[in-house]
Amino acid sequence: MESLMVTEISTKSSAFNTHSLRLQELWDELQILQADFAISQELPIYYQSPVWHESKNILDVGCGNGHYLELLNNYFPNKDYYGVDVSGELISLAKERLTEEKFKFIACNYFSYQGMHDVVVMRLFLQHLPDPIAVINHTASLLKPGGMVFIIDSLDSIRYYYPPMPEFNSFFNTYRIHQLEKQLDRDVISNLVAKFESENNWECTINQDILIPTTINGNKDRFCRVFSLFVDMVEEIGELNYPFHSVRNDIANWKNNSGYAQIGLKLLGVKLVK
Numbered sequence: 001m002e003s004l005m006v007t008e009i010s011t012k013s014s015a016f017n018t019h020s021l022r023l024q025e026l027w028d029e030l031q032i033l034q035a036d037f038a039i040s041q042e043l044p045i046y047y048q049s050p051v052w053h054e055s056k057n058i059l060d061v062g063c064g065n066g067h068y069l070e071l072l073n074n075y076f077p078n079k080d081y082y083g084v085d086v087s088g089e090l091i092s093l094a095k096e097r098l099t100e101e102k103f104k105f106i107a108c109n110y111f112s113y114q115g116m117h118d119v120v121v122m123r124l125f126l127q128h129l130p131d132p133i134a135v136i137n138h139t140a141s142l143l144k145p146g147g148m149v150f151i152i153d154s155l156d157s158i159r160y161y162y163p164p165m166p167e168f169n170s171f172f173n174t175y176r177i178h179q180l181e182k183q184l185d186r187d188v189i190s191n192l193v194a195k196f197e198s199e200n201n202w203e204c205t206i207n208q209d210i211l212i213p214t215t216i217n218g219n220k221d222r223f224c225r226v227f228s229l230f231v232d233m234v235e236e237i238g239e240l241n242y243p244f245h246s247v248r249n250d251i252a253n254w255k256n257n258s259g260y261a262q263i264g265l266k267l268l269g270v271k272l273v274k
Contacts (some may be wrong), residue, residue: 018089026233028093030226031064034124037222038265039071041210042152045267046076049206051148052269055118056080059142061110062125066094069103072121082106084113110135116144123152130183132192140201145274148205153189155209155264162260167250168227171242175234189266196270206269213262223263224255 018024046052056079060069063083073081080102085091088107095105106113111134120139126132139149156176161168176186185191196202214220228251235244254261 018087020236022236023233024087024089024093026229026236027087027090028065030229030233031090032067033222033226033229035068035071037216037219037226038210038212039068040216041212042265042267043075045150045152045206045208045269046072049148049150049269051146051271052076052119052150055147057116057118058082058121059084059115059117059119060121060123061139062086062122062128063094063105064090066091066098066103066105068121068123069094070098073102080104082115082117084108084110086110111138113142115142117142118144118147120147120149121152122149124154126151126153126188126192127179127186128184132185132188133195136192136195136202140272143272146272148269148271150206151189151192151268151270152265154186155190155266156186158209158211158262158264160260160262161254163254163257165250165254165259167246168254171231171234171244171247174240174242178240189268192268196268201273203271203273204268205271206267208267210265210267211262212265214260220255220259220261223261224251227251 018027058069058072058079059082061084063069063085064087066083069081069083073079081104083091083094083103083105085105085107086109091105091107094103098105120142126135129135136149143149179186193204193207196204212219214223228248231244231247231251234240234242
């Protein structure tokens, strides 16, 4: 399958400048942890979809190091998996780790990619792009008739920490506002529901909110590491002038005080009706 140059639309996110070895390392570990602590709650959207069970050809957009596709393959080994990502460095990691012929990875801008697939998966992808409608329109051109797009993205309204982490919360809100100034919206998936409902060529068949707590075995350590990696990444990018040491102290205190945390994800399964 080839990727063709059609048009380039910037992510506006310097977080994907993985020419920096440090950012490459941060993304690699972060993507593994983010997939590992959520996969058990995400799997039901696939199991309850007849289209998914019938599909043979899956495209993961913003696949990064390919770890999420590796997890999906553990449960659904009878499919071919394609991954596209703007980071050539992370795609190289995916190719090194997943060498079976069923896995194919391509480094390119999503809007330059052409192919036909039964299913497109977008996990924590849309929040990094300034024009999600353009993404959805391009996705329609990549799906076979009756195909589906599965979208999984942040649902920050149900984030919760006990004991409270005021420094981390302040830092997180500062980052969120900074992203909005670049037209990057962490709440993008909630805003897309109305878009799909108003379009005749899309049918939203799955719309679920899930809560992922630290009380699931092993998740507290994963969460704590994800929080720390996130702080490290924002500092490495260098766009925010912030007292990062105070945030790290807040995370350490939370961990030492038997902290509880929960994060939220919204899961959409949307069928292309042609």
